[in-house]
Amino acid sequence: MSKPFPNNPMLQGNFAPVMAECAAPDLIVAEGEIPAGMNGTLYRNGPNPMFPPLGNQHHWFLGEGMIHAIHLEDGKASYRNRWVQTEQYRAQRKAGHRLIGTGFGEPPAPGGEGVAHNVANTNVVWHGGKLLALDEGSRPFAMDGDTLEPKGSWTFEGKYEGPMTAHPKFDPKTGEMLFFGYMAAGPGTPDISYQVVDASGRLTRSEMFKAPYASMVHDFITTDEHVIFPIFPATIDVERIMKGGPVIAWDPSVGTRVGIMARNASVETIRWFEGDPCYVYHPMNAWTVHEGGKTKVVADVMKYDRVPLFPNADGSKADTRFEGAASVLVRWTFDLDGNTNAYSEEQLTDLGGEFPRLDERFTGLGYRHGFYAANTRPLSAGKPFDTLVHLDLATGKRRTFDPGAGRYVMEPVFVPRSAAAPEGDGWLTTLVYDEARNLSDFVVLDTDDISKGPIARVELPTRVPFGFHGNWRGAA
Ligand SMILES: [Fe+2]
Secondary structure (H helix, E strand, O other): OOOOOOOOHHHOHHHOOOOOOOEEOOOEEEEEOOOOOOOEEEEEEEEOOOOOOOOOOOOHHHOOEEEEEEEEEOOEEEEEEEEOOOHHHHHHHHHOOOOOOOOOOOOOOOOOOOOOOOOOOOEEEEEOOEEEEEOOOOOOEEEOOOOOOEEEEOOOOOOOOOOOOOOOEEOOOOOOEEEEEEOOOOOOOOEEEEEEEOOOOOEEEEEEEEOOOOEOOOOOEEOOOEEEEEEOOEEOOHHHHHOOOOOOEEOHHHOEEEEEEEOOOOHHHOEEEEEOOOEEEEEEEEEEEEEOOEEEEEEEEEEEOOOOOOOEOOOOOOOOOOOOOOEEEEEEEEEOOOOOOOOEEEEOOOOOOEEEEEOHHHOOOOOOEEEEEEOOOOOOOOOOOOEEEEEEOOOOOEEEEOOOOOEEEOOOEEEEOOOOOOOOOEEEEEEEEEOOOOEEEEEEEEOOOHHHOOOEEEEOOOOOOOOOOEEEEEOO
16 A cells, blocks of 8 residues: 655645546636637646655655646647656556655665656657657656657657756747756766757757856756856765765855857857856746847846755755745846956846746747746745736836735746737736645636736646646647
């Protein structure tokens, strides 16, 4: 018989996993109507630990991934969810209990020694005819885009066997997918790989370089001309780990380093800029500017004072909570023709948050509309975000959507009204967890004014645990 889950805050409330996989063919549209022409699928990923932790440790980032898919077609909605059936998932399902721990650095249980770690819990993307579930330490895992049936690990026809970030970038002009992998030469190494995959899914480029130090590199940024590799002091220090210290820890002494290279150049040309210690899980966007014969790269990022959710490297006590971690949306400008490796910073708004997104038809280009999740109510343990924000970066004007008491939002995902619609014109989707019903809703907001509330609210047959990222795949 399986054990109950322990009383850990990251396993309680809507952080707790759902244990059922289901398919619901015709969902109730409880409010409004699904817009005509909004046809496609929203895929979402997040940790959904299949068994209780091995011991006393449990980190949110290490539960096995579950994909939730909401499919819209001709005004109707359907839903299905499936765990990502990685080698780790399959071995544990066969054993009937957990083999791989959910604490960083925790040794496996007997029988788990040879099992490849892959939780595939962070993002899910559609590219080159493939649906890929991603975490940042493993290979992508392919699934059927309609049924979510497992298709197996994907190595780009054997051309790249290494780890892949959960945050690849998609060039809206070329259709290319660009991605990196950290610790690409093995655990604890500062080696980072950089890959380009063409629109058909064929890997066309793979190179390796060394970052200034080994760390957790969650995301990166691309423009139509440059690639930006921000390295933050969430360090991974083998010596510290060997002494029994934490695997990932905040070490501000090493500072922030931001590597920038031209997309058409080799990784050997990366120039490293230097800044104050901080942490960014997610950038919003970046672009390249040419002014008076000079080239600048501008990057908008959601910045924290320190890395949330991880301890201090020196063993001193730290507030590692996720809720209420101080974040701020800032704009960094890098002068590629300047003779200093410093960069400038400007705060863009006074309401911080997480999960910054944009109209991704403008990825890597100058843009105006940003979206993210934020807190506007008093902080409450286990309740991460209660408000969605639409920020007009040209005017600074902000519109917000708060679904009401006892309801919490997840990452916003933008869907254009049509292929030719102006930037930011369309719908903002999210999942709202309703504490009173202990269920989640799929919600559609009109970006004309998200504060007006949902133009459609669709009731899902289950709750969707607070997770990480998702993406919209428009109907072909
Ligand atoms: Fe992320």
